[in-house]
Amino acid sequence: xxxxxxxxxxxxxxxxxxxxxxxxxxxxxxxxxxxxxxxxxxxxxxxxxxxxxxxxxxxxxxxxxxxxxxxxxxxxxxxxxxxxxxxxxxxxxxxxxxxxxxxxxxxxxxxxxxxxxxxxxxxxxxxxxxxxxxxxxxxxxxxxxxxxxxxxxxxxxxxxxxxxxxxxxxxxxxxxxxxxxxxxxxxxxxxxxxxxxxxxxxxxxxxxxxxxxxxxxxxxxxxxxxxxxxxx
Numbered sequence: 603x604x605x606x607x608x609x610x611x612x613x614x615x616x617x618x619x620x621x622x623x624x625x626x627x628x629x630x631x632x633x634x635x636x637x638x639x640x641x642x643x644x645x646x647x648x649x650x651x652x653x654x655x656x657x658x659x660x661x662x663x664x665x666x667x668x669x670x671x672x673x674x675x676x677x678x679x680x681x682x683x684x685x686x687x688x689x690x691x692x693x694x695x696x697x698x699x700x701x702x703x704x705x706x707x708x709x710x711x712x713x714x715x716x717x718x719x720x721x722x723x724x725x726x727x728x729x730x731x732x733x734x735x736x737x738x739x740x741x742x743x744x745x746x747x748x749x750x751x752x753x754x755x756x757x758x759x760x761x762x763x764x765x766x767x768x769x770x771x772x773x774x775x776x777x778x779x780x781x782x783x784x785x786x787x788x789x790x791x792x793x794x795x796x797x798x799x800x801x802x803x804x805x806x807x808x809x810x811x812x813x814x815x816x817x818x819x820x821x822x823x824x825x826x827x828x829x830x831x832x833x834x
Contacts (some may be wrong), residue, residue, distance in 0.1 A: 739763075
């Protein structure tokens with residue numbers, strides 16, 4: 603690999619940006635497409651799909667075989683709320699390969715003893731997010747405290763950063779009030795519409811472990827499933 607290409611790859615990793623290393627199997631020529639370089643052509647779509655799925659692939663481009671080697675940072679899951687659902691969700695998410703952080707200013711709940719599988723930050727979301735180095739497209743945020751003073755700052759930061767998954771606990775009535783607050787804060791209807799609320803897939807979950815399962819499934823769906831093409 604050429605030095606310039608390696609330098610670009612290292613810069614992507616340092617910035618927690620994703621990319622795809624494209625290798626022409628006939629000539630050996632290589633180029634790196636960052637997630638900001640994906641065009642609307644066939645190769646760009648294939649590269650975007652490979653990055654989304656996390657799976658490298660061999661495809662044909664203009665009659666030539668190319669190998670798409672996915673280069674993605676580890677996905678992070680920020681769980682806002684050190685509650686019972688979080689105790690079930692954190693170890694399951696860690697098993698799925700996510701870097702998990704628990705954020706909750708209530709120190710009695712946010713303790714390493716209760717969350718041995720995660721980094722625990724007993725801080726307000728805005729302070730915790732700053733300590734974590736900010737949010738990005740490879741981060742999922744699940745706000746589950748049911749307390750607007752804690753959840754709203756995290757949701758605002760997640761919307762601004764374009765996190766690939768944003769979910770919030772609460773009934774539809776609770777979410778309606780949340781929508782009003784976020785709209786008043788300047789977020790558009792389209793932005794707010796990205797929030798999964800009530801959080802989790804609708805599988806009839808009741809217990810904290812079942813709710814955690816539904817949330818993790820929804821995160822995986824958002825990460826891996828190819829979005830439908832817009833209707834014409």
